[in-house]
Amino acid sequence: MSIITGDKEFFKGVGQIKFEGRDSKNPLAFRWYEADRVVRGKSMKEWLRFACAYWHSFNGDGSDPFGGRTHFFPWDTNSDPLQRAKDKMDAAFEFMTKVNLPYYCFHDVDLIDHTNDVVENEKRMSQITDYAKEKQAASGVELLWGTANLFSHTRYMNGAATNPDFHVLAHGGAQVKSALDATIKLGGANYVFWGGREGYMSLLNTNMKREQEHLAKFLHVAKDYARAAGFTGTFLIEPKPCEPTKHQYDYDAATVIGFLEHFGLQNDFKLNLEVNHATLAGHTFQHEVQVAAQAGLLGSMDANRGDYQNGWDTDQFPTNVNELVETLLIILEAGGFDKGGINFDAKIRRNSTDPADLFYAHIGGMDTFARALVVADDILEHSDFAKLRKERYASFDKGAGADFEAGKLDLEALRDYAAANGEPAIISGQQELYENIINQYI
Structure with missing residues (x-):
């Protein structure tokens, strides 16, 4: 990939990140991730299909429920929303090409600030996706998936597709249409639905049956629109049990699979699984991957981890080799991803304030996955692991x-x-x- 910086270089002093092997002491180099190394007939790049989460890496400002921003970006200073969005995109594509990330993922509002005017939002999305298309063509970076943020705006406080007010649902539809148009325009391989507020805080004021039926109808009309517009990719649902709602309708992999089958969506939709969401559901991530894989609905994954001493979604970069080996064993046996990949839905820590910290985080995550891939392959090829498990069911x-x-x-x-x-x-x-x-x- 070539390095595209626009008129500015935002990450000065950081060049192309290269593979230097296990003995390297260079913190800005890969020790395990060798993109073209072949494992079980496919390259590491093909197995892992890494993506950058646009929102955490270029929008996340270090704030948390107890304090304001600690990350201040040079690409976030222009008062004009379109130019500010272009500056951010210049920084994003500079970073992704330098760290050899072949894909990225976005919410619509990550690319450019939205207003309360549907027509103005569509105009802005058209302008910034024109620019994104140029950046993709120049860099070779592709879009893994797009999605619409249907949870941050005040209007979605009671959900979007499951909102008791049809007017709100219609606004959600307008936003999804625009995000689908953007995803199709940019050649996205998938489109994700995350129901952050598609659930309830109290059953006392909730008609659960009606809300779930509305959600299914919403997914059907979105799917039908996208197919008619030429989208040939996979639709993904991302399970999460709670936070921000008390109970979300996409609670875990098994719940989503049951929902898809009940409403006739299983032929178009698969699952985008997130590590930290599995933890919140009381599962291991391996469990969620296994459930999706055996149903033939393993679509993609958001890579992160939680903090064992924290009960909430901390979205830290993955560093636990042992846990990822167990996950990669399942993924290898399932044949890997088709159109999905591994999106680093993770953010640098609140007190990680140097520009290089974003590189350290992604390098560490990519190396951890690459090492886990090699180990999992060795286990399947050279140990008695598969034989022992088979013999356990010999009767x-x-x-x-x-x-x-x-x-x-x-x-x-x-x-x-x-x-x-x-x-x-x-x-x-x-x-x-x-x-x-x-x-x-x-």
């Missing part, structure tokens, strides 16, 4: 067990087998052995 591979799986045994037959064969032997699950195999290859 279903022949005889009565195989007949049961084939649907040949009724309940009485199960009773007769149990009576004839007595008490079963105790067979160890050997969890510690499996955990040791992971650590052995790390």
Whole structure:
């Protein structure tokens, strides 16, 4: 990729980030991520399909519920909204090309400030996406997915597609139409729906059945519009159980899959899973990936982590190799992503205020995933991991067990087998052995 900086260089002193290998002491270099290295027949770049989250990296200002901004950006100073948006985009594409990120993701309001006027917002989106199209063509960076922010504006305090006021729902539709148009225009591979406020705070004032039906109709009309407009990508739903609402209708992977199947959306929609959201739902991320993969609905992922001592969505960059190895084992066995990828939906810390910190964060995340990919491949290729797991279910591979799986045994037959064969032997699950195999290859 070439480095595109526009009229300014926002990240002075940082050149092209290169692979230097495990022995490198350079903090601005990759030790594990070697884009063209082949793993199980595909390059690392193809397996991982890394993306930059436009909102955290170029809009996030370090503020939290207890304090104001600590990050002040040189691209965020112009009073004209279009020029300010172009400056931000110059910075974004400079960063993404320098760190070798092949994709990016955005909410509509991340690209350019929105007003309360639908027509003006559409005009602004058209102008900034014209500029984005030029930047993509010049740099080779592509759009992994776009989405509409239907949760920040005051009008969405009771939801968008599930709002009890049809007028609000219509505004949500206008915003989604514009964001879909932008995604199609920029060649986006996917389009995401995250229902941050599609849920309830209290059942006392909520007609849950009606709200969920409205949400399904909203998704259908958005899908139909996009298909008619030529969108051939995948629609993604991102599960999250709570925060900001008490209960969100896209609670976890299993809930979303049930919703999609109930409302006939499963052929067009897959899941975009986020690590920190799995934690909030009381699951491991591996669980969520497994649920989606076995349903054939693993679409994409937002990579981050939470803080074990914090109960909220801290969106930290991923650094835990052990946890990611377990995740990559599932992804490798599932064949990887099709049109999805790994979006770093993570933000540098409030007190990380140097321009280089954004590079350190992404380099660390990319290296951690690359290392986990190599380890997971080694485990599948050289250890007894897959064999041990297969042997654990060997009783279903022949005889009565195989007949049961084939649907040949009724309940009485199960009773007769149990009576004839007595008490079963105790067979160890050997969890510690499996955990040791992971650590052995790390």
